[in-house]
Amino acid sequence: MKKFVINQIQHFSLHDGPGIRTTVFLQGCNLRCAWCHNPExxxxxxxxxxxxxxxxxxxxxxxxxxxxxxxxxxxNHYFDFSKCTNCRKCLEVCCTGALEECGYECSVSELFEDLMNDSRLYEVSGGGVTFSGGEPLLQRESMEEICGLLHDKGVHIAVETALSMPWSAVMKLSEYIDLFLVDFKLFDKEKHKKHIGADNELILSNLMQLSEIGEISIRLPIIQNINSDKENAENTAEFLKHLEKRIQSVELLPYHNFGVEKAVHVGLKQNEFEIPSDKCLEELKAVYRRHGLKVV
Ligand code: SF4
Ligand code: SF4
Known part of the structure; x- marks a missing residue:
């Protein structure tokens, strides 16, 4: 039986696709965005x-x-994450919740049963299930199995992904996915490598191929002084414009600093970035609109 490693399941979610949704946050990411809001x-x-x-x-x-x-x-209690073997014995004796599990295993059938408990909500609201993370496509085999099961039940499926994966992984899943929420961070290849840990050639190539077969909504995290400049917006909009028939919307997500504290809890360090101003966001929205894209 295939298994998932899940970070958390959020029921009644309203921000991860149409209608009322159940969002499953999966463990594992192959990128390292310096501003990540889910470093755990x-x-x-x-x-x-x-x-x-x-x-x-x-x-x-x-x-x-x-x-x-x-x-x-x-x-003071110093906790050295580098020495921990994840045996989890301490979780049983810590009565305050200072020590907690970060990620747990769950079989495909257990998760499927849990998700289907909300099926009436999906029906009445036009909602469904969203897989997020992390990078959900990293748990590819389990994703293929559960998406097949949900698809057979007529459940709307969305996946939030950075598309930094071999095309074969994206293509196989696209049979079942109704909406790809694609996180796109930076157009410039070198800057992408510097701030995210990998260049964006694979992402751009996957986006072009996906736009031939799947419905896409683009999510753009906006971080002041990193990707808040008009040049990045112009280049990104120009690229997206040519995929327009499948791009449902472009969503601008201003940076927030929740990741800074969450990183500390799992033994990581994250620098704080600047939040973009309303004026900056309005100017960027205008760029995307001028290229004929629907901005939400
Ligand atoms: S999980 Fe807890 S008990 Fe096990 S090695 Fe890590 S700190 Fe020690
Ligand atoms: S509260 Fe939890 S983390 Fe703190 S010393 Fe006790 S068992 Fe350890």
């Missing part, structure tokens, strides 16, 4: 998260842990 989904395997403000220094975790992870000095 980067790891593909289940792990442990630690929240310092919830720790009451009881020392129970250190008692059951056989690795040199926990160090107590005065009123």
């Amino acid at each position: 989904t980067w790891g593909v395997k289940p792990s442990v998260s630690y929240t310092d403000s919830k720790c009451i220094l009881c020392g129970e975790c250190a008692r059951v842990c056989s690795e040199p992870v926990n160090c107590f000095e005065g009123q």
Whole structure:
């Protein structure tokens, strides 16, 4: 039986496609956006998260842990993520929630059953299921299986993806997917590599091929001084314009700093970026509209 590694399931979601949806956030990402708002989904395997403000220094975790992870000095508890083997013994004894699981395994059939519990909501609202992450296409085999099952039941399926995957993975899933929510970050190849950890050639090529067969909504995270310039918007809009028949909408998502604190809880460090001004967002929207794209 195939399994997923899930970060969390959000019921009654209103922002990830049409109608009322159940959004499944999957673990694992092959990109490293410097401003990622879900850095806790980067790891593909289940792990442990630690929240310092919830720790009451009881020392129970250190008692059951056989690795040199926990160090107590005065009123401080230092948690060394690099030494943790993810055995999860400490989760059973931490009564405050300072230590929590980050990601859990779930079989395709268990997830399918859970998702179908909301099927009436999907029907009455014109909603469905959205897979997000992380990069959902990394859990390709499980995705193919569950999307096939949901498709057979007539459930609308959306996938939020960066499309930085071999075309074969995208094409196979496109048989079942009603809407691709494509996160597109930067048009310039070198800047893309610098801020995201990979260039965007594969993404652009996949977008062009996908636009021949699938429905697409583009999501553009806007980060001040990174991709908030008009040149990036002009180049992106010019590219999207030629895929226009399949681009349902372009959505501008201003940066927020939620990822900074979430990164700390899983042993990562994230710098804070500037939030774009309303004026900047209006100017960028105008660029996309001028190219005939529907901006939401
Ligand atoms: S998951 Fe295991 S190794 Fe990691 S801190 Fe907890 S008890 Fe120690
Ligand atoms: S068991 Fe939880 S509350 Fe107790 S010291 Fe460990 S992390 Fe802190």
